[in-house]
Amino acid sequence: MFLRLKTMLIKEFIQVFRDPRMRIILFLPPMMQLIVFGYAANTDIRNISLAVYDQDRSPDSREMIERFSASGYFRVTHVARNPAQIRRLIDGGKISAALQINHGFSREMRQQSGTTIQVIVDGTDSNTASVVMSYAQSIVGEYSRSILEKRLNRLPDLPPSLKQPFYKKGGIEIQSRAFFNPNLESRNFYVPGIIALLIMLVTLILTCMAIVREREIGTMEQIMVSPIRPVELILGKTIPFALIGYMDVALVTFVGVFLFDVPIRGSIALLLLATTLYLLSSLGIGLFISTISRTQQQAMMTMFFFFVPAILLSGFIFPIANMPAWAQYLTYANPLRYFLIIIWGIFLRGNGLDVLWPQLLSLAILGTIVFTFSSLRFRKRLE
Numbered sequence: 001m002f003l004r005l006k007t008m009l010i011k012e013f014i015q016v017f018r019d020p021r022m023r024i025i026l027f028l029p030p031m032m033q034l035i036v037f038g039y040a041a042n043t044d045i046r047n048i049s050l051a052v053y054d055q056d057r058s059p060d061s062r063e064m065i066e067r068f069s070a071s072g073y074f075r076v077t078h079v080a081r082n083p084a085q086i087r088r089l090i091d092g093g094k095i096s097a098a099l100q101i102n103h104g105f106s107r108e109m110r111q112q113s114g115t116t117i118q119v120i121v122d123g124t125d126s127n128t129a130s131v132v133m134s135y136a137q138s139i140v141g142e143y144s145r146s147i148l149e150k151r152l153n154r155l156p157d158l159p160p161s162l163k164q165p166f167y168k169k170g171g172i173e174i175q176s177r178a179f180f181n182p183n184l185e186s187r188n189f190y191v192p193g194i195i196a197l198l199i200m201l202v203t204l205i206l207t208c209m210a211i212v213r214e215r216e217i218g219t220m221e222q223i224m225v226s227p228i229r230p231v232e233l234i235l236g237k238t239i240p241f242a243l244i245g246y247m248d249v250a251l252v253t254f255v256g257v258f259l260f261d262v263p264i265r266g267s268i269a270l271l272l273l274a275t276t277l278y279l280l281s282s283l284g285i286g287l288f289i290s291t292i293s294r295t296q297q298q299a300m301m302t303m304f305f306f307f308v309p310a311i312l313l314s315g316f317i318f319p320i321a322n323m324p325a326w327a328q329y330l331t332y333a334n335p336l337r338y339f340l341i342i343i344w345g346i347f348l349r350g351n352g353l354d355v356l357w358p359q360l361l362s363l364a365i366l367g368t369i370v371f372t373f374s375s376l377r378f379r380k381r382l383e
Helices: 002-017 020-040 059-070 083-091 105-109 126-153 160-168 187-217 220-224 230-258 268-292 296-312 325-331 335-349 353-382
Strands: 048-054 074-079 097-101 115-122 172-179
Touching: 048 059, 048 083, 059 074, 059 097, 059 105, 059 126, 083 097, 083 115, 097 126, 105 115, 115 126, 126 172, 126 187, 187 230, 187 268, 187 296, 187 335, 230 268, 268 296, 268 335, 268 353, 296 335, 335 353
Parallel strands: 048 074, 048 097, 115 172
Antiparallel strands: 097 115
């Protein structure tokens, strides 16, 4: 028994390590992923893009804004002129939160009746929105306590029992609103994201495995000597998988909308257009993997070495703004990044072509380049 087991283990090790490409795949990509994800995988919410709409324009309102900026959590990126501009900035994904300070903030704050400010949060990602709200409440609460303490210190030398009523009065009340996902339900964020992940996973597996399987079992040679042309073979191998991708989109969308009550506020036609552009990239990547793999095992391992980094560098798990600058540049070559923005915009925000055209254009360019390069490489291998 032990001799047979020893012989089997030796045989498996020889089979795995006899291919130079497999040796590279086994060791180099894990090290690269460890280096990249060690920096990029950061769950702390920082550098939150904040728009400020200050109608009071007083020293007190400026101090409030400065406290947000100096907290280390918020970064003032836009100064809004009206509430409509705040809505446009959130619709375009340019900010994650907005701070609105109304007229009379300074005067009302110094009265015992207190005052109110408004923090508007993009509720697309409910977890991030909850954290942003807690940060804002903490900053406002600290500022309110400092104002009340100053008021308390200016009172005459009274007993604490007489000072306490003055301490309880006044202060600042914060009113929070979450756009697009008022109840901050996490499934509204995750279900659309799963659609994007599922399309990429299915099309990658089908494309890279189906073509490699032909080569592995020896039928690729029969196809090469047949009258079929390389371009016809490429289309014949990719179109069925594209149709499967559309079917997955329809199925998961149906389940998400009718079973989980996830809203879909945008255009279905725009979703299909974005899916088409997204499939160009995923099918092209699967085709490229098939050209560099000789066995199904190599194809599967290579696919997962691409798929896992694509998820982690897409913004689905870790906010892209929290990553180092060099890691953020890597995300621009990730089609999943663009499709997630599109699918969240269509489902939750009701965005149209006027807002999502930059992501659609990026997907079109990236998909065309990847699919064309992979097709040319695959055709060269056939010829």
